[in-house]
Amino acid sequence: MSYDREDLEPEHRPEAVKQRLSQPPQVNSMPDAILGGIDGCVTTFAVVSGAFGAGFSPTVALVLGVANLLADGFSMAVSNYEASQAQQEHIDSVARREYHHIQLIPEGEREEIRQIFRAKGFDGELLERVVETLTDDHDIWVDTMLKEEHSLQPVGLSPLRAALTTFFAFIIVGAMPLLPYALSGLDAVTQFLASLLIAGAMFFGIGMLKSLVYHRPMLRSGFRTLLIGGAAAGLAFISGHLAHALFGLN
Template sequence: MNDRRRDALEHEHRPEVIERRLRAPSRLRHLPDAILGGIDGCVTTFAVVSGAFGAGFSSTVALVLGVANLLADGFSMAVSNYEAIQAQREHVAGVRRSEHHHIDVVPEGEREEIRQIFLRKGFTGETLERVVETICSDREVWVETMVAEEHGLQTVALSPLRSALATFIAFMVVGAMPLVPYAMPWLDPTRQFLTSLAVAGLMFFLIGMGKSLVYHQPLLTSGLRTLLIGGAAAGLAFLTGHLARALFGLGP
């Protein structure tokens, strides 16, 4: 590790910097929602485009189908994400109420749960008893510890509305990219499809690179993996459209 990186790392681990970082909300909190929306949006619209091209439909039909799917699926996915996060928040709130009730009814039993949780983490003897006493002296800390440690639930709540908006915006923006060539009437259908293919491939690769920020993966590896996943979905849609045309006489 070079000196500059070491100095930067040491600066990030100063007490005041650590305290400020832990207090501040994560700027990347809604990035997974955006990544999910972007991937699904690009897969959805390019799959429609691929299927339409494979079936031999006109560019106009591909564009209409792509826009319709973009709007409907984007809204559906945003609503689904909203409901999922809202349900998670309600579940955590229910667990908190339950833990408050348990502390009221069987405080010694709840104290023993704290003791055993930290015993499994390697605390023993006087140190363990001080940890138990410190946590149980603050009811809210006690409950939050039980929620996180006993039930394995995330105690930092996400905003359902913000998560839904992040998903919807990413879905619409990224999902619209493969449709842009179909709004260029001066291109013939084959060139429209190939341009859409190149744009979709670029979107998949860039989204994969964005994923590496969240999951701390190598940029190139993450980009190529997402590109392969998106390419497989598009290839399946193209093959389905081509087979439907051959088997059922679909298309123009």
């Protein structure tokens, strides 16, 4: 998405910039929602495809789909929570180490700040003023070291929010391909084809949503996500069909 100068000027006026930068950083839950949605749809439709390929009844496909939906959704949410928590603990550990280093060898830590900003083009008296200003407050000093030396962002992480977002996106999107199997009066082929269309629409929709958020080409993003989900479902179908042929599953 492109903007004209007239569109950008209001939000770049001094008062607007000051107000925007004074607000606390917002937690971006969209990556967790996209991850949960795609994985949920892949999980349940893979079960449906495998069951259909193996010749199982629609009831078996529904039971397996619901069981996998709940178990995998919980597992993925816990995994995302643990990953976010581990990242936060790592940031806290590095921050504590930097505070300790500042207490023990402040001149060495100042030299790190000096070299970091010299590499950015600062020099002479201006460089020394920057070093003095940043190292005058230990919190700002450590925050700068986290970002510049360790490439860590000390704010914006919420493990619980990440886990809940992943779980609900997984459950809501993942339940969609199972809807035809919850309807009575449809034969197995019709249920599978309806599930296939719904899953395809979910994959394509998630890809388009991702493109709107991150300003990427909509159709390309939609088809890319559809291709990834279709490949996973295809593998599940082939596996189920081969298992049926090799082991005589009924």
